[in-house]
Amino acid sequence: MFTNDELRKYARTLWWGLSTARTKPYAPGDFILLRFDAEALPLAEAVFDMLVDKGLNPIPRQNLTPGMELSFYGKGGEAQLKAVPAGDREFVGGLSGLISLIAPASLTHLQQVDPRRIGTAAVARKFMRDIMDQREQTGEFGWTLCLYPTAAMAEAAGLSMDDFKAQVARACFLDHEDPPAKWAEIFDEAEKVKAWLNALDVEHLRIESEHTDLIVVPGEQRRWLGVSGHNIPSFEIFLSPDWRGTEGVYYADQPSFRSGNFVEGVRLTFEKGVAVKTEARTGGDFVAKQLTLDEGASRLGEFSLTDRRFSKISAFMANTLFDENFGGEQGNCHVAVGASYSDTFAGDQSTLDAAKKEALGFNDSALHWDLVNTERKTVTATLRGGEELVIYRDGQFRND
Structure with missing residues (x-):
């Protein structure tokens, strides 16, 4: 999808976003959550490598696949939808940053699931977003996100993969020598x-x-x-x-x-x-x-x-x-x-x-x-x- 040079440019652009979004500078040893969809793995690897080079501690976490989401939201009982693992509050409270790489493999796989079930899970986890918001207000946390092209998105948009990727590259200035500049x-x-x-x-x-x-x-x-x-x-x-x-x-x-x-x-x-x-x-x-x-x-x-x-x-x-x-x-x-x-x-x-x-x-x-x-x-x-x-x-x- 992207060349190694483009992936490195994308990673540097995300660093510009992450460091601009936080009012306090990052320091070696800070923990950065790297959350990504499976199809964004090439970019996740480039971002991980960049964070390591900067002396930061990347924590990779893959998002649920469409099949996992369908199982969770479609079959999970209310207790399962609301369940939050022990330690999640402390985990989020110790983060200095978050980079999310969005690359959905499907856009309509949950259309037969009652939206209220999805809402139940979101409400149960809202406290984590609240913690991030509070830490961002004090300058202790920053976040950024981006999109990685997938066939599902290109098809839904009515574009070829080449045209879809070209839109992403132009919008993020990956066609420039120095995108952060x-x-x-x-x-x-x-x-x-x-x-x-x-x-x-x-x-x-x-x-x-x-x-x-x-x-x-x-x-x-x-x-x-x-x-x-x-x-x-x-x-x-x-x-x-x-x-x-x-x-x-x-x-x-x-x-x-x-x-x-x-x-x-x-x-x-x-x-x-x-x-x-x-x-x-x-x-x-x-x-x-x-x-x-x-x-x-x-x-x-x-x-x-x-x-x-x-x-x-x-x-x-x-x-x-x-x-x-x-x-x-x-x-x-x-x-x-x-x-x-x-x-x-x-x-x-x-x-x-x-x-x-x-x-x-x-x-x-x-x-x-x-x-x-x-x-x-x-x-x-x-x-x-x-x-x-x-x-x-x-x-x-x-x-x-």
Whole structure:
């Protein structure tokens, strides 16, 4: 799939992402969890070798295969779905970083499994994500992830393997001599956009496209983030809004594969911050069940915009990591129902406890599901005082 040189470039790019995503530098002896799907083994070996060279302690863990997932979620009893091995809490609490290599061998193998069973397992393990979030807030933990091409994804995207791989290589700048240097350039450009957005005193945003008319309230003490190293690739600029202010209709024209299910044409209607109506051309029952996973699953956890000038992704990739960063002719916006991102809090991260999150309207959920709109759109900010300012139109930010 990739040459040895490309694998080494990909590994170096992931190191750029991992080290950029953590506010404190890594030190020899730190433990880095290397989580990977079976088909990503060549890249896992390259990343493992790189981490060893840096004096770090890589801990390789292969994800469940599709057959294992079908057995676990399809046949496991409730006690099995909720069971967490002894020591997992301590294990996660001792990690300094996480690199995830996504390479699914199947995208629809769980479509006959009740989504609530998948949700039960996710809720039981949410505490591990909470530990990582808390450690990230103190600068003790960082994470990044990427995609490794598979036949299943290429087929779902309607692309040949060569074309699919080419999209990955261009998006991650593996066709450049020094991909981390190129990422540093994108990082600098994104910093300018974020500085402009964060200087605006926004009361609310209105997102308008052919099928979307949505109000999003950024909320108090928020900051826009993006190109932080967490995802490779990542071109989005995002924040976690005050979920209580969400009103209107959001439409995702991009299909989505999630938990072994395919959905298309998702339409959500929000009233007083809650998705009170869910519709979809395909997979409507799955969507409805996902949004009842827990109390926060029907609320907004993220709002994001991608500038087409940054992103080289020009095709549907059947994977959220790439699809939420789609550039194309009109860029994209996406929302995520479910969990918010604590690091979009603009104040002292160490003071952001559960009570403060609730008071500020940060959403909490075991779900985080990105739904993408690639339609031509205009995003207008209403500033405190009543002035209106178009911040995004025709696929790009208007800060110039």
